[in-house]
Amino acid sequence: MDENYKRSIKKAHERQIKKVRSREEHKLLEENSRQRRQGRGKKTNRSKRVRVEEDDFEAIFEKMRPQKQLDLEAAKQAARASPEEPTASEDVDFDLRGTVISVARDRVHLRDEGGHEHEVDLGSTTLGPAVGDEILCRRREGARPLGVRLAARRSMLSRPDPHNHRVERVLAANVDVAVIVASVQRPAFKPALVDRFLIAIEKGGCRPLLCVNKADLLEEPGEREGVAEALRPYLDLGLEVIWTSAESGEGIEALARSLREQTCVFVGHSGVGKSTLLNALDPDGQRDTGHGREFDGKGRHTTTSSELVELEGGTRLIDTPGIRILGLWEVTPGELSNHFPEFVEHSDACRFRDCGHTHEPDCAVRAAVDGGEVSAARYATYLRILDSLKE
Ligand code: GDP
Numbered sequence: 153m154d155e156n157y158k159r160s161i162k163k164a165h166e167r168q169i170k171k172v173r174s175r176e177e178h179k180l181l182e183e184n185s186r187q188r189r190q191g192r193g194k195k196t197n198r199s200k201r202v203r204v205e206e207d208d209f210e211a212i213f214e215k216m217r218p219q220k221q222l223d224l225e226a227a228k229q230a231a232r233a234s235p236e237e238p239t240a241s242e243d244v245d246f247d248l249r250g251t252v253i254s255v256a257r258d259r260v261h262l263r264d265e266g267g268h269e270h271e272v273d274l275g276s277t278t279l280g281p282a283v284g285d286e287i288l289c290r291r292r293e294g295a296r297p298l299g300v301r302l303a304a305r306r307s308m309l310s311r312p313d314p315h316n317h318r319v320e321r322v323l324a325a326n327v328d329v330a331v332i333v334a335s336v337q338r339p340a341f342k343p344a345l346v347d348r349f350l351i352a353i354e355k356g357g358c359r360p361l362l363c364v365n366k367a368d369l370l371e372e373p374g375e376r377e378g379v380a381e382a383l384r385p386y387l388d389l390g391l392e393v394i395w396t397s398a399e400s401g402e403g404i405e406a407l408a409r410s411l412r413e414q415t416c417v418f419v420g421h422s423g424v425g426k427s428t429l430l431n432a433l434d435p436d437g438q439r440d441t442g443h444g445r446e447f448d449g450k451g452r453h454t455t456t457s458s459e460l461v462e463l464e465g466g467t468r469l470i471d472t473p474g475i476r477i478l479g480l481w482e483v484t485p486g487e488l489s490n491h492f493p494e495f496v497e498h499s500d501a502c503r504f505r506d507c508g509h510t511h512e513p514d515c516a517v518r519a520a521v522d523g524g525e526v527s528a529a530r531y532a533t534y535l536r537i538l539d540s541l542k543e
Pocket residue numbers: 365366367368369396397398399400420421422423424425426427428429440441442443444445
């Protein structure tokens with residue numbers, strides 16, 4: 153199922169990249185020749201990035217973007233910056249390697265492949281490790297091992313630093329699965345929120361999984377069918393959907409099975425049952441449950457620091473303050489439809505190559521919405537997000 157999802161996203165990306173590239177290349181060539189005529193240098197960073205704000209989210213926000221390239225660059229810089237690493241060599245000399253399980257100001261805890269935990273200094277390096285990062289270290293005589301390099305990240309979830317929104321703070325690295333938890337009632341199921349989470353997760357390079365919780369609250373005949381109908385577009389996309397009830401136990405085993413041996417995070421609106429589900433999966437971990445914990449500043453998750461815990465069955469869970477709510481990320485209007493793979497399947501047939509699928513004549517995406525091939529709800533979310541991207 154998730155393979156399908158990945159494939160459709162990849163296909164969508166490839167098509168979009170081709171489109172954008174030819175358009176951007178054309179613009180860049182024009183711009184370059186204009187600047188050459190004017191005797192100025194080449195301007196490379198042309199894409200304007202705009203913030204998207206969740207309308208129905210409270211104070212906390214996050215942004216996500218894949219940073220594989222930047223990571224490599226940062227790792228190289230870190231190697232250069234470290235006094236212990238004068239040569240900017242690609243092959244860093246290391247004799248200890250492990251996964252970061254918690255981060256303090258100038259030091260991290262890591263677990264090595266043998267399951268042993270170590271406290272590691274970061275020294276003067278600018279590694280900026282996050283929970284889940286693979287870190288390479290060098291052991292030292294009479295001192296803690298020193299972290300010298302981060303391995304390239306497979307994926308990550310990040311958000312702007314609360315004190316400086318231009319600075320990106322990586323909340324978790326190398327996340328395999330981001331579980332979007334929604335509830336069927338109390339609070340009501342909000343597909344638009346799922347759409348936004350999907351964009352953020354996909355930008356971070358993680359696999360999404362949708363967990364539809366509080367299934368026990370659907371008692372009236374037809375209620376379950378109503379939610380199932382709203383889930384159809386996600387199933388069509390190949391997204392894995394698991395119905396759960398922390399109350400009755402429904403789906404808990406299926407969820408545990410799906411997360412086995414994966415590194416995962418749980419995201420979702422406050423009150424949907426994330427802590428309760430985590431407790432069901434990890435009975436030893438006992439988390440506080442109840443409404444609004446992330447917001448009121450009194451809950452355990454706002455006070456504890458980031459941690460990676462290993463559950464029975466080899467599931468690794470990253471539980472980090474702030475990671476449960478994704479409300480803000482960087483996305484350009486032009487790249488938005490890229491994150492709606494079912495649109496991209498049709499957009500080749502739009503009259504204009506750079507069709508924004510709003511008012512343009514002969515828009516194949518709108519035709520597909522009218523024809524019922526593309527979900528009207530997903531299209532509505534697209535329009536709302538696009539609207540919020542405009543200054
Ligand atoms: P979080 O804010 O997402 O971590 O949500 P919590 O885990 O704190 O749960 C919020 C409330 O929903 C608590 O009162 C839970 O007891 C309740 N709850 C969680 N899961 C379920 C469920 O599957 N069914 C029902 N009926 N209530 C649930």
